[in-house]
Amino acid sequence: MRKKSLSLLSVSLVMTLALSACGGNNANNTANNAGKATNEGSGNTAPSTAKATKVEFWTFQQLHAEFYTEMVKRWNTANPDKTIELVANVSPYDDVHNKLLVALQSGSGAPDFADIEISKFPNYIKGEPQLVPLNDIVEPDLDNLVKARFDIYAKDGNYYGIDYHVGASVIYYNKEILDKAGVNADDIKTWDDFAKAGKVVLDKTGIPMTTLETSEQWSMWLQTAQLPSKDDLLKADGTPNLDGPEVTQVMKWQQEQMKSGVAVGAPGGFHHAEEYFGFMGKGGAASVWMPLWYMGRFTDSMPDLKGKMIIRPMPAWSTGEPRSAGMGGTATVITKQTKSEDLVKQFLSFAKLSKEGSIATWTILGFDPLRSDVWDDEAMKAPNKFTEYFGNNIFDVLTEVKDEIEGINIGEKTPQVIDAIKTQSNVRILLDNEDTEKVLKDVNSGL
């Protein structure tokens, strides 16, 4: 009898426990909802009567989340009848890309819209893309937009992503070092000039003219993409082109600079390594060429160079040839799993493609906007931390090279080609001094 009542007691205890657990959950849910509702209230400046649509956004960059939070505020003020409640999730780079890939592949769990970095982008348009084509918002504005930045996120005539910036590549000179060597940055027109000036700088100051990335692709990709040819790391048809004449020319030139000491390998292997920031920040090299978005790395990670750096168009391979390439980038995409496709599309168009949105990408993020018709707008001249650091001529440089910004080829092979550059070709050519053509043939045949 005792046994029986004991087991009875335990069973009923378990049941109550289970039930109260359910109750607890409900309470939690309501609490959550309440929390979100207050969030929405504080984010909403306009008194909205209509219920806000909840929209989820994933990114790996805190700044991007802040940008959209600000743009949602502006959107809600302008459109009180269709307000948005933004839930922005920021996670580390790899996490976001992996989670999004799984969510899209398995068909559930994806956010309404998300950021995808360009070197990962081809992974997401394999097979049948799980993203919404954005042609109806992109095409009407295409005349004012830098089209090359949309082609890189396109497949079969559909545009799947909208970037934050043009990513025009420029060269950053340390004017203090150039002055010491008596070199004028404006006299450097071609890469040959650059090499000669580099020799002067090296002889007079003992400081290398530049650093080259040995475990990343930017240094060589920019130089390859700026060539007038249609092929860069990939041929125009999407096949790997590492042994093509373009890459060979660039890598031969880079190897020569390494041999003569004009260039050294970037400490840490790439231009985002902590070691590089330390080295460059202390005046370790006289220049570096990177896209315009690299400005943020100077202001945040190399504060000592404030007022010493100047921005110029990149040297050309020969006089009259293009001096820039649109490079790097992160696309915002809308997933097919969204329940409010039209609303998110309209919002994205407002946030990134409109004149107001384009100006905001500069004022909030410090990026070169996708709309070239705002580059000479008055709003772009207002001082911010970048003009304080680099001077006021940032957009003059951009306007100067406006028609020389070369596009790049992005395809399914891009991630593989970039892996090969990071781990094989750059190290073997620049650090181990192996024969350029042989290495490139070798590596390309392995792809």
Add this chain to the structure above:
Amino acid sequence: MSNTPNVTRVKQTSGSSSISSLLYSQKIAPYVFVLPFIISFSVFFAYPVVSAFIMSFQEIVPGSSKFIGFDNYKELWNPTFFKAIKNSTVYTALTLLLLIPIPLVLAAFLNSKVMIFKNFFRSTLFIPALTSVVVAGTIFRLAFGELDGSLMNTFITALGFEKQRWLGDRWLGLMTLLILACWRWMGINMLYFMAGLQNISKEVYESAEIDGANTWKKFTNITVPLLKPITIYVFTISIYGGYAMFTESYMLYSGNRSPKDIGLTMVGYLYRSGWEQNNLGLGAAVGIVLLAITFIITFVQLNLFGLFKKEE
């Protein structure tokens, strides 16, 4: 809501005899008790392994995945993958050589009566195991940096050597990985051995002393043989740990991008093909090969240690 428990209780009363007989049944109860393990094993291990096995024969593309036979395995027949296998194997072998004998000796020291500051050494040797690999990897990357000012370069230039590109060289890079592994795992392995040492009875040592055995004799003839079960355990988990190594290399090279793939491990290759290049079929194939390799090695090793022989 408040009524619900009462309702269930009433229901339970009527069915209680059958439930209690179920709970007290000698046949069924064991299964009930192992059920949590069976469930978590099948959900988190068996199911993923089976589906990875199936995926390794497929090309995984959203909307149009299809079976492609052995193509993924054929694609694995490439120099990069062989390099990854080689790297993982060398790393595993060397960690076994370092991380079994040294912790064993250290444990014997810390267990000895004459040792001073025992507790201090125990905790300092164990603390690294509590740090995150990510933090440790980042700090090691900076300590083993290539610039003049990095910790290791300052150290060896002071000793009169030339500065090194630690992470750029095949053997120096491997050495760094091994130092990181030793720093991190020494304490854990030592803990296992110390637990084993507590189980060896003092009387065995006493009788050996009476027979005139010195410390070395006692160590080789009593401590080492009697620690065999622990050693087998540590050996087995170290093989798995060695082949599964990825985070350390990933953090040390700040990404999956060691020069000429000197730091590429099998899991690194899995990550690269499966995620970085979105070829989950190929990634699954790497996983299956990794599973097969560790399975075979562990099986052979357990066999050599005589674990499958009947007790004499």
